[in-house]
Amino acid sequence: MALLETTGLTARYGDFQALFGVDIALNQGETIAIIGANGAGKTTLMRSISGVLASEPEAVLFDGEKIGALPAPDIVARGIAMVPEGRKLFASLSVEENLLIGRYGRAVEGHWNLDTVYDLFPILRERRANPGTALSGGQQQMVAIGRALMSNPRVLLCDEISLGLAPVVIRDIYAAFPRIREAGASIVVVEQDIGQALKVADRVYCMMEGRITLTGAPATLTRETIHAAYFGH
Amino acid sequence: MTSALDTIIQGILLGGLYALFAAGLSLVFGIMRLVNLAHGDLIVLAAFLILVLVTALGLNPFVAALVAMPLMFAAGWALQYFLLNRTLGADILPPLLVTFGLSIVIQNGLLEGFTADSRRISAGGLESASLALGPVNVGVMPLLTLVSAIAVIIGLNQLFYRTSLGRAFRATSDDPVTAGLMGIRPKRIFATATGIAMVVVTIAALYLGTRANFDPTIGPARLIYAFEAVIIGGLGSLWGTLAGGIVIGIAQTFGAAINPEWQILAGHLAFLLVLLVRPRGLFPRAVD
Amino acid sequence: MTDTSLTPWKVETRTKASAISAIVAALLVLFAFAAPLFASRSVLQDLFFILTMLVLAQNWNLLAGYAGLVSVGQQAFVGFGAYAMFALVILAGLDPLAAIVLAGIASALLAVPTAFFLFRLQGAYFAIGSWVIAEVVRLALAQWKTLGGGTGTSLPREATRDMPALKFIGDLFGVKSSGAGDILTYWLTLLLAIATIFLVYRLLRSKQGLGLAAVRDNQEAARSVGVDARRMKTLVYLAAAFGTGLCGALIYVQKARISPDAAFSVVDWTAYVIFIVVIGGIGTIEGPIVGVIVFYLLQTLLADYGSWYLLILGLVGIATMLFAPRGLWGLFADRTGIQLFPVRRRLTGGPLSSTRKGGPHG
């Protein structure tokens, strides 16, 4: 049985339907990538899983439990943490406070704590007292990832962590992924950078207009099939 | 000369009371951008609660205030959770109109329960005690008020900047949706903030009720003083709020020294003057 | 946006209901003006009260419901208008009728400096700021010893008795001057209420009115299409001050006795007014009309219960805001689709179908 699974997941913003029956599965220890053009519904999928958007209870299963209708705080308490699109650091909090808030109100057991996050991203230790928003884009992204790790999640959702970052910075950030996996998290990355997605993921889902149009292991996908799944032609 | 000094010192001490009125208002606004028009009436409500505890149980007013604090916390928590949270959003009308309605409801509820008579909480002789500070005599209760105001501000700042709850307050204020992703429940955070504001309100009520007479209708005026202190100080700064309270206090004591009928008017005029020359207050925050 | 000579889009703000309601309204107005022929003095006094509250409510609704300026300090203008009228009658010996008009102008003039202060405050702070202003005006006028200071004063009897208008009405209806006074003040408020509704309606249907709605809904967007939000809001604020001051003067011509506490009462001139608008339906012209009727019924029903009355009114107001934020009229209009004063525009006609609603893109 998959660790995290969506079945027939739909989502709407008012009258506008953004997801039309999305089925994805994430197995224990796996990393999957969701790719797709702008507006395909990737962020909406992440929001639905993380509880920002409510769904039908049975549309999202985590460890066999129906979590589709649960609000975000209940989801993170169960072990699914999100690195939201655009990083969304708290402007009134320092770097260290941003990290600490990742485990708000819970005594969480596990590998990740302030020290191990600082070991993962040493630059953050130097900038721990700065306001989170005073950092460079790459450093902010590290804070956002560290903040999610602080809850020692079993599933880490990463929404477009490479957005707006220079290639070397992206490489640095993805260099942390093996250690995150080793520490026990299964990962969903949302990426527009297809090359990056194929490199990091065990399996890839391609989305278009609110639907999954292609699934497979990176080795089985060709440029042409991805192109077709991306743009519909 | 001593009389001018005396007037200034009395004004500073009075400012302590206004800062206490204002601290709760400032706290709630800072966290959820909610201005509670019933704030003054809640202070009066707390004063009646202390009065009841003092008269019915024969408690010392300070002990009564301690007993009232958890009750007021619970009332504030419930008020926010069940009523005011429903009004939060982009539209400013619902919170304003609901809290305005609440103000009218509390005033008239108190009128029904306690009549329009003036009341006073007896502090067992402490009201008339005074200390000689150099050339001026300072009342013990006014001094305690100012000391309490400073203690409340230090306490709130510690809470805000040194605790996990304070981090959650700031995070929720920045971005409630992302705060939810961290496991924070914004509705409960808001309820807790209002509960804490009601604890501060109870402290304010203790001094309101022991220093002067009060009746069910005086709440709106306290709201106005609190509001003026917050605006003069600059939104979001608790020390600024204390400074704002002191500005109003000094203006009032000077006004009263010239003509007792001018006390309140002088405070309002000082507020308008500050609004004229420093529209963002004396200590505006860089952000926001 | 489109060239009207090519595409016959028509901006239609009239509906069938509004055409019928125009006829009904005309009959109603005639009937209302004729009321002194058959109504008793106490009925006229009740109607006077209802109409003044309606005028205040329409003015507050214009401010809060359309311009987003939530004021809890409109008592400043009721009281100032009333005091200006008293001063002009007592000190300058003016005819009360002239004094009422000048009092409205005086209130609008007072609104110039107060706007200067208040518009530095946003949203909720505007609300409390407006209250501070009202307190300042009250406390300042309480210092005016010639008008009785804190205890207030009365209009001299001869000032109203010798009014030419009263003599005329007295002769016409064969009543004494006190009865003629009730008829005159009733007619004046009726006139004021109709004029207020008409002007608000015209304003909201005008281009500026559309701009106002845009300002309320989205200030940034409004600015981007060239609506000067600040100017619109200031204009509305001044207009509401004028209407409110005029109404205040009229109320106190009828009361003939003034004191700062009564003339600047936040409960009488603002709390009641807010509840009327909220319960009736904020942001519509119909709302205050419905609200004032409900308000009058509640007041008559609960007259003997003292503060319970206000307590219940407050609870009803809170419940309305929470569960039916568009008020009783909003509930009614949603169910029936009826609009008596259609100020929201609809596009009808066009090349695709003559009955299709909505713009060219759907």
Ligand SMILES: Nc1ncnc2c1ncn2[C@@H]1O[C@H](COP(=O)(O)OP(=O)(O)O)[C@@H](O)[C@H]1O
């Ligand atoms: N808050 C929102 N309100 C309305 N529509 C939205 C909102 N967020 C996203 N959408 C729409 O939903 C669709 C999917 O958006 P999104 O999930 O953000 O796509 P992606 O992350 O793949 O770029 C888009 O058409 C977008 O315009």
Ligand SMILES: [Mg+2]
């Ligand atoms: Mg996205």
